[in-house]
Amino acid sequence: MEFAEVSLIRFGFGPGPWPGADGPDDLLADLAQPDRTGQRWPGATQQQALDFVRDFRALRKDFRANPEAGKLPFRALRTQIKDLRDDALRITLARGVDDRFGFRERLWAFWRDHFTTRALKLQDFPMAMAHAEALRPHIAGRFTDLLQAAILHPMMLQYLDQSSSIGPGSVMAQRKPDRRYGLNENLGRELIELHTLGAGASYTQTDVRQLTELLTGLRATDAGVTFAPKFAEPGAETVLGIRYGGDVAHKSDIDAALQALARHPDTAQHLARKLVVHFIGPQPNPTLVDTMAQAYLDADTGLIPMYEVLLTHPSAQTPSFQKLRPPLDWVITALRTLGVAGTDIASTPLKQINHGVLQPLRRMGQPWREPVGPDGWAEDAAYWLAPQALAERINWALKVPAALGGMRPDPRDVLPHALGSRPAPLLRQAVPRAESLAEGLALILVSPEVMRR
Amino acid sequence: MLSRRFFLQGATMAGCSMAAHPLMSSVTLADTPGENRLAVIILRGAMDGLDLIQPYGDPQLALYRPKFDIGPNAGAADLDGFFALHPAMAELLPLWHAGELGFAHAVSTPYRGQRSHFDGQDILEAGTGLDVPDPMRQDGWLNRLLQTMPGTHAETAFSIGTADLPVLTGAAPSTAWTPDTWLNMSDQGRRLLDQIYHDDPLFRDAAQEALSLTQGERPAAYAAQKGKTAASESLAAFAAQKMRGSTRIAAFSLSGWDTHVNQRLAMAGPVAQLAAMIRVMKSELGPVWARTSVLALTEFGRTAAQNGSGGTDHGTGGVAVMAGGALRGGRVIGDWPGLDEAALLDRRDLMPTQDVRAIAGWALRGLFGTERAAIEQVIFPGLDLGDDPRILL
Numbered sequence: 085m086e087f088a089e090v091s092l093i094r095f096g097f098g099p100g101p102w103p104g105a106d107g108p109d110d111l112l113a114d115l116a117q118p119d120r121t122g123q124r125w126p127g128a129t130q131q132q133a134l135d136f137v138r139d140f141r142a143l144r145k146d147f148r149a150n151p152e153a154g155k156l157p158f159r160a161l162r163t164q165i166k167d168l169r170d171d172a173l174r175i176t177l178a179r180g181v182d183d184r185f186g187f188r189e190r191l192w193a194f195w196r197d198h199f200t201t202r203a204l205k206l207q208d209f210p211m212a213m214a215h216a217e218a219l220r221p222h223i224a225g226r227f228t229d230l231l232q233a234a235i236l237h238p239m240m241l242q243y244l245d246q247s248s249s250i251g252p253g254s255v256m257a258q259r260k261p262d263r264r265y266g267l268n269e270n271l272g273r274e275l276i277e278l279h280t281l282g283a284g285a286s287y288t289q290t291d292v293r294q295l296t297e298l299l300t301g302l303r304a305t306d307a308g309v310t311f312a313p314k315f316a317e318p319g320a321e322t323v324l325g326i327r328y329g330g331d332v333a334h335k336s337d338i339d340a341a342l343q344a345l346a347r348h349p350d351t352a353q354h355l356a357r358k359l360v361v362h363f364i365g366p367q368p369n370p371t372l373v374d375t376m377a378q379a380y381l382d383a384d385t386g387l388i389p390m391y392e393v394l395l396t397h398p399s400a401q402t403p404s405f406q407k408l409r410p411p412l413d414w415v416i417t418a419l420r421t422l423g424v425a426g427t428d429i430a431s432t433p434l435k436q437i438n439h440g441v442l443q444p445l446r447r448m449g450q451p452w453r454e455p456v457g458p459d460g461w462a463e464d465a466a467y468w469l470a471p472q473a474l475a476e477r478i479n480w481a482l483k484v485p486a487a488l489g490g491m492r493p494d495p496r497d498v499l500p501h502a503l504g505s506r507p508a509p510l511l512r513q514a515v516p517r518a519e520s521l522a523e524g525l526a527l528i529l530v531s532p533e534v535m536r537r
Numbered sequence: 538m539l540s541r542r543f544f545l546q547g548a549t550m551a552g553c554s555m556a557a558h559p560l561m562s563s564v565t566l567a568d569t570p571g572e573n574r575l576a577v578i579i580l581r582g583a584m585d586g587l588d589l590i591q592p593y594g595d596p597q598l599a600l601y602r603p604k605f606d607i608g609p610n611a612g613a614a615d616l617d618g619f620f621a622l623h624p625a626m627a628e629l630l631p632l633w634h635a636g637e638l639g640f641a642h643a644v645s646t647p648y649r650g651q652r653s654h655f656d657g658q659d660i661l662e663a664g665t666g667l668d669v670p671d672p673m674r675q676d677g678w679l680n681r682l683l684q685t686m687p688g689t690h691a692e693t694a695f696s697i698g699t700a701d702l703p704v705l706t707g708a709a710p711s712t713a714w715t716p717d718t719w720l721n722m723s724d725q726g727r728r729l730l731d732q733i734y735h736d737d738p739l740f741r742d743a744a745q746e747a748l749s750l751t752q753g754e755r756p757a758a759y760a761a762q763k764g765k766t767a768a769s770e771s772l773a774a775f776a777a778q779k780m781r782g783s784t785r786i787a788a789f790s791l792s793g794w795d796t797h798v799n800q801r802l803a804m805a806g807p808v809a810q811l812a813a814m815i816r817v818m819k820s821e822l823g824p825v826w827a828r829t830s831v832l833a834l835t836e837f838g839r840t841a842a843q844n845g846s847g848g849t850d851h852g853t854g855g856v857a858v859m860a861g862g863a864l865r866g867g868r869v870i871g872d873w874p875g876l877d878e879a880a881l882l883d884r885r886d887l888m889p890t891q892d893v894r895a896i897a898g899w900a901l902r903g904l905f906g907t908e909r910a911a912i913e914q915v916i917f918p919g920l921d922l923g924d925d926p927r928i929l930l
Contacts, residue, residue: 245797245798245846245848248798248845248846249845249846250845252845264603264604264843264845265845266843266844266845267844267845268797268798268844268845268846268848268850269844269850269851270797270850273652273653273851277651277653277655283651283653283655283656284656288650288651289650289651289652289883292651408739447718449700456581456700456792457581457582457654457655457795459654459655462701464701465739466739467701469739469740469743470701470713470714470715470743471712471713471714471743471744471746471747471750472713472714472715472718472747474740474743474744474747475718475719475720475747475751476718478720478721478722478730478747479719479720479721482721482722510732510733510735510736511733513732514729514732514733517725517729518725518726518729519723519725519726520723523722523723523725523726523729526722526726527726527729527730527733530730530733531733532733532734532737532739532740535740
């Protein structure tokens with residue numbers, strides 16, 4: 085199988101209207117270009133999100149003070165926030181079907197998942213969307229920058245409870261002892277365990293505790309992320325053998341610790357392994373992982389050199405597809421397979437996006453931007469193929485593609501496009517025997533050939 | 538490992554049922570999984586045992602947790618003058634008094650040190666000790682239990698809900714389903730699905746289960762209302778429906794226990810959901826409740842002291858919840874370590890005084906007659922079962 089065909093399946097969202105990349109160089113060159121897909125379908129900004137939070141608070145206060153008069157404006161804002169959430173899904177779908185090779189969008193999904201955040205309250209949704217957008221400029225840059233953008237963001241600080249982690253010896257804690265201020269380990273722990281070194285790497289509970297103390301003072305406020313020394317634990321902290329700070333707390337110590345975590349050899353191994361597991365399969369080739377980790381360290385946490393090793397390795401080119409597209413990625417692939425364009429999706433009313441995609445994703449086991457924990461979505465193919473989740477995918481494939489974009493192509497025309505050079509004799513035999521056009525299309529979309537990657 | 542002797546007995550005894558031969562000894566019944574039932578609920582996120590079963594008789598607790606509601610004076614239900622039950626579970630007090638609800642306190646898996654949810658859940662569901670290397674933790678302990686049981690089939694064990702359940706994953710077949718799912722395909726479409734998945738085992742097995750579970754008329758929904766408690770109720774009702782039939786083991790999970798912030802509010806929801814699950818199981822199981830044990834287990838407990846956000850951080854020792862008509866309940870079992878700072882693990886967590894796997898192990902021994910050696914070597918490798926706490930009637 086040619087690289088162009090394999091790479092669309094494994095590193096993208098399946099075949100689309102354009103041919104795939106001739107080789108790894110084309111994919112990497114595309115990443116080095118400006119983010120045209122992102123510019124075409126722009127997402128929420130941090131300022132927008134901050135404005136939403138401020139308006140939400142003000143209107144909620146009005147509503148509580150005067151329910152009669154405050155009800156309608158408050159309800160209207162809540163609707164706006166829900167629309168923004170649904171629109172972010174619409175944008176994600178449009179980007180996925182429109183991106184030529186799909187690799188940039190797949191990487192975006194990978195790093196979104198690596199730095200999972202989740203809005204636990206309605207008013208947090210705009211900030212969660214802005215967090216995902218803040219990662220985009222760095223997914224083909226250096227991990228040091230990506231880590232800074234991901235961690236020093238109001239959404240991450242809020243999701244992992246950083247704003248309520250206050251140094252017990254800080255000025256604030258001393259001033260108000262009755263408040264019983266204290267540490268919260270959540271961010272310190274996940275920063276090591278999930279975002280950098282990885283669980284089981286060479287760190288101890290003391291490192292987690294010390295990093296937690298070092299992070300105190302970092303807070304999400306109405307203005308975004310701030311560093312407030314009066315909340316910071318005084319004194320130096322030692323994380324993984326490196327000593328940070330002194331009597332006076334500085335944000336630069338936190339920056340330095342993030343840089344050191346990014347440059348740690350265990351981080352290189354963790355990220356390399358995770359990329360291979362995500363794109364290729366559950367048993368990564370150890371030499372490939374080592375080579376990727378070394379390329380990352382040699383390039384001072386450069387991501388493109390690591391991607392290059394991955395794309396050029398023989399295991400990236402084998403036509404046996406071990407991974408399963410999780411529901412969101414599969415929905416994008418299904419739409420692409422049917423020839424739905426970004427403009428079709430962009431002109432679909434939000435209500436239809438909500439009923440036709442957002443709610444079905446929940447039933448398929450992947451509610452939009454709501455993973456259970458900070459470790460994100462599962463990689464294991466079998467996880468996504470529980471019988472009821474498969475049944476929900478079949479139900480979706482039966483009725484939704486026609487509703488989105490209004491297209492009902494003939495299954496016999498879609499089939500050769502979807503399969504390319506793959507033999508798939510059972511599917512080629514089954515599709516023409518379907519009783520209806522809808523069932524014929526559904527068979528293609530739920531086939532192992534379209535679902536695997 | 539299943540011995541050849543069991544296979545031979547299984548072949549000769551096929552067709553006999555317990556109802557037809559009430560005097561059969563447990564040995565000759567080896568061709569069926571028996572009549573007892575086990576439901577395992579994995580509580581994801583680390584349930585705070587000190588808040589569910591509050592040792593309010595220890596004055597330290599209130600000192601560690603000034604922002605918490607503690608003991609009967611703050612709304613909890615007194616159990617025995619020392620422990621009190623979280624108010625959101627008070628609806629189950631009649632079960633406690635009937636001996637159908639009990640708890641094991643200060644228990645934990647062998648997991649220590651890093652206090653990671655993910656590693657903690659891995660070990661809880663794998664049922665192994667820390668000495669077992671990661672690649673060995675490929676299957677769950679409920680699956681290894683199934684492998685020791687004779688005469689099982691795919692519906693002997695059910696995992697219920699959309700979440701993955703590693704505790705039941707492994708070589709022995711089991712079925713996974715969510716109560717409100719249906720499949721809207723024509724008969725011809727169903728046949729073609731069967732065809733396109735024929736050569737891909739992962740798809741083939743999932744599709745066959747989906748097709749067989751959606752045959753005939755679509756059943757009516759259990760709970761009319763919506764929301765998390767209703768979802769828990771319908772999950773439990775579906776489990777009960779299967780357990781009234783040929784299913785002997787049901788597993789599902791309940792998340793929401795990671796109460797780092799404002800625990801007074803955050804804890805009430807999942808506790809109420811857990812209580813609802815147990816209540817619905819009892820009512821829907823009917824006479825089968827008498828042969829049922831429910832075990833709710835979590836990856837670890839939480840810190841003895843509240844944190845800076847009115848919540849608690851990851852800890853070690855915690856609580857296992859037990860319910861069922863087969864239970865000898867109405868007790869909080871365990872060796873209570875006390876809450877003095879010196880008695881805490883690392884001066885922060887409730888000291889675990891018993892391996893939670895021993896609680897589960899004795900339940901398996903009582904329910905399914907599983908050999909002690911199988912429990913200590915195969916199901917929970919490396920476990921010392923210790924003395925029988927006589928959990929079951």
